[in-house]
Amino acid sequence: MKTLLLIILMGWCTFSYAQTITIEGRVLDVSNNQPVPFAGVGIVGKSVGTVANEQGRFSLKLSQQYASEVLIINCMGFESYQIPVKAAIQSSPLEIKLNVNAIRLKEVVVKPINPTKIIYQVVALIPQNYDQNPSIIEGFYRESVKQAQVNQYFAFSEGVIQLYKSGVDTNIPDQARMIKGRKKELPTLIVTAQNDTCPIPSITNGPYLGYFLDVVRARDFPLYDLNSYTFEYDGAQTIGNTFLYKINFKNNSVTKRSANQRFAAYKGTLYIETESLVVVKAEYELNDAALRQYELSYPGIRLKHRKYIINYAPFEGKWYLHDARVVNDFEYEYFVWPKGTRPKNAPKRIEVGVGLHNQMAFVTTHISNRNVQKFPLNQILRIDTSFSEQSMTFDDDFWKDFNIIEEEEN
Template identity: 25%
Template sequence: MKTLSLTLELQRTIKGLLILLLLGVYPNLLAFQNSADFKQYEGEVIDIENNNPLVFATITVDGTNISTITNTEGNFLLKVPESLSSGTVLFSFIGYTTKKIALSDLKSDKNKISLKTSALQLSEVNINSPKDAKELFKETLNKKGENYFEDPTLMTAFYRETIKKRKKNVSLSEAVVNIYKTPYSSDKKDAVELYRARKSTDYSKLDTVALKLQGGPFNTLYVDIMKYPEYIFTNESIDDYNFTFDRSTRVNDRLIYIINFSQLSTIKDPLYQGKLYIDAENKTLTSAVYNLNITNRELAAQLFVRKKPAKVDVWPTEVAYRVDYRNKNGKWYYGYSNVLLKFKVDWDDKLFNSVYSMTAEMAVTDWQENSTGKLPKNKERLKKSIILSEEALGFSDPDFWGEYNIIEPEKSIESAIKKIQRQLRRAKKSGTSAP
């Protein structure tokens, strides 16, 4: 029987952007806690023309830091404080016209929000726009030294891992980390320190299987294409892709070119496909959404499963990535990234298989120039092999999390940031080492 395998070079490249699963057996039970001092609104965001769900659409209460995003099925759950009785909710998605709805007009559930595409006027499209999509992307990569942060930067970020069995939350791990970001023009890797972490797991929903995510914040940090293009597009592998222009759009009144990329039909090894969003004026990558081609189940399992019981098969059914950049004083920097892995677990002695999803996401909450350029000592850095759910027990700190001491499974990462920043400011005053 022929054994399928990947070249060592391809394995190293792809594994820079992977979540790895470890399976074992859990011994005990710890249930989620709940909070009731908020109102919540559930619904879905769809394309008005074809009713397709809009994944990672943004929902924001105008003028506040209250925000969430839709999940991979276009569904959302927006939580607002009981004290907030009025306001305007903005529903937005790249390439679509933002819709404004009064908070009082939303129902507690079954809200269906339809967005329509925002067509560009012909006069808006520069007749001198580039004709070669691949060359435009190469130019974008070559300009990273002038368009992105040039100085060493010390960032504070909020990181979260979620495991779900079908649609039910099983486990959450959260952390505040310090990221020592090296200049985009430098080949030096970023370093990460764990500041605070915690977890909450409902073991009763795991079918006695322990699912662990290896890599922690590095899973999301390495999605920063402009800093780590080699994990997707090496000088050699970029020619294994086909690049084409999609319909352009506007974001914050700026013209954005959209480039589709996918592996050539002659390439058999699993590579990536997705969309790149490039600012037309300064040739800056502002966002990227893509996934790994995992049509070959055996090869996909080789990449993702590190350890498993003998009588179980595990294979991923979807691997998706997203990265968003932010602008500050004309320079761009990494702001948010998301990694999603869906997979199936099939036991020999069970009639039906289990469907799980794992999400890792990280958002930068604050940053400052790292004037010395120094990185933390090796013993203070997180290792790339970290399993955060195991570290969280030793680093949990109820005093730090304060009022946010309860993990709410559906609360978006964005809506937690304001509270985390407040705690970090208090930590500064007390003389702790957070930036």
């Protein structure tokens, strides 16, 4: 368990020192030289770090007090990589190549595994493993929308937000407020293949990402709905030297649902630490039935795919949400005849589909669990707020010493 504490701690503190150390780099898979997305980058035994972007790139800002420490890079399924901070500074930008973890998993595969029993135990231990007291989580958030066919961004905003998190055992809703934010000035209309234009739909509302995707507290998640989901043990995974159960879940295939079975929207995988039975990672998506429900709820916007990635990490003996990411692929259907092209007696509108790609990402950068107070009402963001509606202008020196998620290239 101590090893796990060392290797997955990342990003608990936001820095704002007059002088900082900056270490940049890219994380690659040594076997194929491909990027390793979302790898954790931090300092061994310290509560500071960040997370690599989808292209494996990262930029870590540290105060001078960490100059004699050791940098660690880790990702599920790979061996951890360590390098002294001083050496990393001299070699920055780094090209870090991770080896696939070859640890034998016999400790967790030789005995029969009952996945449903494990899930029952996970839920029973949630009050012990996760904080029952309120806390304030500060983190970096980014949301974007781009037209898939031409790789053109139409929305890009990011900022620092704070979440008031009630205790894991309470039903008190979380709150969110913005500390600092910025947005890029981008086109507000999509230019289609027919050389026509249509407005961008409102499909981002992510400031509450750390609330909706806190799966150990979300009562509609499979952890709390064992009647509607089937669980299957799928072997084991590792983070460094730590073993994790890999448990897949999907909805029960029943012709007629009973009264105690709810609509099961998800399919995916839970990664559960074998000793403490803590949910370390959840990776899942909407199933086909849920995608059809979305289309009925939002006419004109067809959700083709939605994927969720959530990670937890320990802090002072309890586990907290570390980062969350949602990836959406939409088809936006709008109705128009280009000027002067509508045939006589034809309907005034035709259907045209535009592919849109949306991402929302949050990473925790600081936690406060002492003397926690709720936010003033006039500072609380509405739960349906798009972050871009709240953000300020975009400038190159906006973040300075803050640890953020690096922008994707292009």
